[in-house]
Amino acid sequence: xxxxxxxxxxxxxxxxxxxxxxxxxxxxxxxxxxxxxxxxxxxxxxxxxxxxxxxxxxxxxxxxxxxxxxxxxxxxxxxxxxxxxxxxxxxxxxxxxxxxxxxxxxxxxxxxxxxxxxxxxxxxxxxxxxxxxxxxxxxxxxxxxxxxxxxxxxxxxxxxxxxxxxxxxxxxxxxxxxxxxxxxxxxxxxxxxxxxxxxxxxxxxxxxxxxxxxxxxxxxxxxxxxxxxxxxxxxxxxxxxxxxxxxxxxxxxxxxxxxxxxxxxxxxxxxxxxxxxxxxxxxxxxxxxxxxxxxxxxxxxxxxxxxxxxxxxxxx
Amino acid sequence: xxxxxxxxxxxxxxxxxxxxxxxxxxxxxxxxxxxxxxxxxxxxxxxxxxxxxxxxxxxxxxxxxxxxxxxxxxxxxxxxxxxxxxxxxxxxxxxxxxxxxxxxxxxxxxxxxxxxxxxxxxxxxxxxxxxxxxxxxxxxxxxxxxxxxxxxxxxxxxxxxxxxxxxxxxxxxxxxxxxxxxxxxxxxxxxxxxxxxxxxxxxxxxxxxxxxxxxxxxxxxxxxxxxxxxxxxxxxxxxxxxxxxxxxxxxxxxxxxxxxxxxxxxxxxxxxxxx
Numbered sequence: 001x002x003x004x005x006x007x008x009x010x011x012x013x014x015x016x017x018x019x020x021x022x023x024x025x026x027x028x029x030x031x032x033x034x035x036x037x038x039x040x041x042x043x044x045x046x047x048x049x050x051x052x053x054x055x056x057x058x059x060x061x062x063x064x065x066x067x068x069x070x071x072x073x074x075x076x077x078x079x080x081x082x083x084x085x086x087x088x089x090x091x092x093x094x095x096x097x098x099x100x101x102x103x104x105x106x107x108x109x110x111x112x113x114x115x116x117x118x119x120x121x122x123x124x125x126x127x128x129x130x131x132x133x134x135x136x137x138x139x140x141x142x143x144x145x146x147x148x149x150x151x152x153x154x155x156x157x158x159x160x161x162x163x164x165x166x167x168x169x170x171x172x173x174x175x176x177x178x179x180x181x182x183x184x185x186x187x188x189x190x191x192x193x194x195x196x197x198x199x200x201x202x203x204x205x206x207x208x209x210x211x212x213x214x215x216x217x218x219x220x221x222x223x224x225x226x227x228x229x230x231x232x233x234x235x236x237x238x239x240x241x242x243x244x245x246x247x248x249x250x251x252x253x254x255x256x257x258x259x260x261x262x263x264x265x266x267x268x269x270x271x272x273x274x275x276x277x278x279x280x281x282x283x284x285x286x287x288x289x290x291x292x293x294x295x296x297x298x299x300x301x302x303x304x305x306x307x308x309x310x311x312x313x314x315x316x
Numbered sequence: 317x318x319x320x321x322x323x324x325x326x327x328x329x330x331x332x333x334x335x336x337x338x339x340x341x342x343x344x345x346x347x348x349x350x351x352x353x354x355x356x357x358x359x360x361x362x363x364x365x366x367x368x369x370x371x372x373x374x375x376x377x378x379x380x381x382x383x384x385x386x387x388x389x390x391x392x393x394x395x396x397x398x399x400x401x402x403x404x405x406x407x408x409x410x411x412x413x414x415x416x417x418x419x420x421x422x423x424x425x426x427x428x429x430x431x432x433x434x435x436x437x438x439x440x441x442x443x444x445x446x447x448x449x450x451x452x453x454x455x456x457x458x459x460x461x462x463x464x465x466x467x468x469x470x471x472x473x474x475x476x477x478x479x480x481x482x483x484x485x486x487x488x489x490x491x492x493x494x495x496x497x498x499x500x501x502x503x504x505x506x507x508x509x510x511x512x513x514x515x516x517x518x519x520x521x522x523x524x525x526x527x528x529x530x531x532x533x534x535x536x537x538x539x540x541x542x543x544x545x546x547x548x549x550x551x552x553x554x555x556x557x558x559x560x561x562x563x564x565x566x567x568x569x570x571x572x573x574x575x576x577x578x579x580x581x582x583x584x585x586x587x588x589x590x591x
């Protein structure tokens with residue numbers, strides 16, 4: 001068990017190191033010099049050179065890479081080229097939008113997916129199952145940003161229940177913040193709920209075929225009692241993995257939804273930073289998102305080991 | 317329960333529609349969409365314009381037909397990149413199973429999976445400039461580990477089989493066994509995965525085009541049509557609804573096709589309740 005943990009920890013650190021290298025190299029080959037971009041087309045060559053040395057861009061690549069990495073490890077993400085503020089502060093502000101949005105969307109997706117998936121599995125082969133399966137097929141096919149545009153059309157323009165975009169911040173009260181995140185969260189949650197619902201269904205159907213379920217039924221438990229008492233807990237393991245992965249996806253994958261609703265989240269920050277050649281912001285935010293994904297995978301693997309006694313033995 | 321043959325039939329039908337539209341658009345287009353006709357703008361649905369016209373007076377049906385070309389081409393080539401690089405990688409890893417090469421290939425896969433695909437796709441298109449070609453590369457890169465992983469996993473179980481053992485006894489090299497015996501037995505899995513990746517490619521292309529990093533004007537694309545429509549939602553909701561439905565039906569068709577093919581091609585699943 002300890003062996004497994006340390007092996008997993010080693011791959012975790014190695015993945016982070018490789019990821020940081022890939023991100024740094026990708027950003028390095030991006031055309032356009034941030035210094036000349038910031039100063040505009042009429043800038044003098046010596047002004048550009050002065051700014052380059054101020055930003056540290058004249059340093060060799062390897063020392064810039066090492067400085068970036070060691071800065072990130074201590075929580076210092078550098079200073080934005082465009083806004084001249086600390087990247088960590090910018091990221092912190094944006095996280096207050098992206099993180100609640102991801103949690104909200106994940107909550108909605110789970111609340112929709114669990115009951116529908118369980119229902120479909122319990123009614124497998126019948127009309128109820130057919131309805132859920134058909135609905136999930138359509139849900140998976142819907143692009144979330146299209147769904148977002150349609151939601152804005154109905155709930156913001158026609159019914160005027162929600163604002164069409166923007167985020168007023170949390171200072172006006174939690175309810176206000178939640179209201180402005182509701183449409184984006186629904187748009188993000190729907191396709192995720194469709195995927196999760198199918199996974200709940202197939203995991204549960206698989207578990208319902210096990211011998212111990214037949215035993216439980218033979219003891220006289222009803223089909224719903226069997227599902228609640230025996231099948232669901234065992235079926236939840238793959239479901240939890242997907243929920244974990246969905247969380248990291250929702251954190252990073254909300255870029256387009258943030259564009260639709262003009263939300264000042266992490267995704268929009270990266271998108272704007274890329275177009276403004278604010279490379280330090282791009283590097284740091286992408287690294288942070290990749291870190292979140294790798295960390296979630298690591299936690300899921302460790303949680304597996306704790307939940308499933310079979311994985312606790314060494315050598316697996 | 318949906319019968320696999322029903323899924324397959326629906327899937328084929330839904331996939332044929334955009335394919336036919338794209339093909340026809342090469343020979344004949346109802347209207348010229350490179351010309352702007354402002355006096356004709358935002359015309360509602362009629363016999364001359366079955367889907368109406370957009371804010372530049374262009375015929376929406378023609379836009380959808382030509383847009384289908386972009387979506388299909390981008391998704392198709394992106395799947396092609398995944399198959400052509402991913403499958404050989406997976407087969408190679410399975411041939412050297414347990415070795416450091418196998419481990420390296422798998423860790424590389426894990427690494428690519430860890431990257432938020434959309435962020436990297438945006439980064440790539442921003443580095444190389446927004447275009448349909450760069451969108452293909454950005455989507456294609458993320459198809460590589462998908463195909464590498466499934467072909468390795470399926471090949472690993474095939475390597476344990478007797479017919480592979482007899483091929484080894486006959487003196488065939490790992491390379492020949494992979495090509496002559498493993499690959500043909502993987503085909504059904506690869507075809508199913510390709511339809512799934514194809515549908516994800518259509519969605520990804522639409523997303524990239526929507527934020528302006530895919531096909532550039534004047535090339536129409538379903539995603540760009542949605543971006544143009546966003547400001548018009550209150551005036552003409554159909555401008556957003558029609559391209560959206562085109563995307564949904566195509567993706568739905570591909571997913572149904574994938575499900576149907578999986579059941580039809582895998583004899584073990586025939587006649588059993590679908591999981």
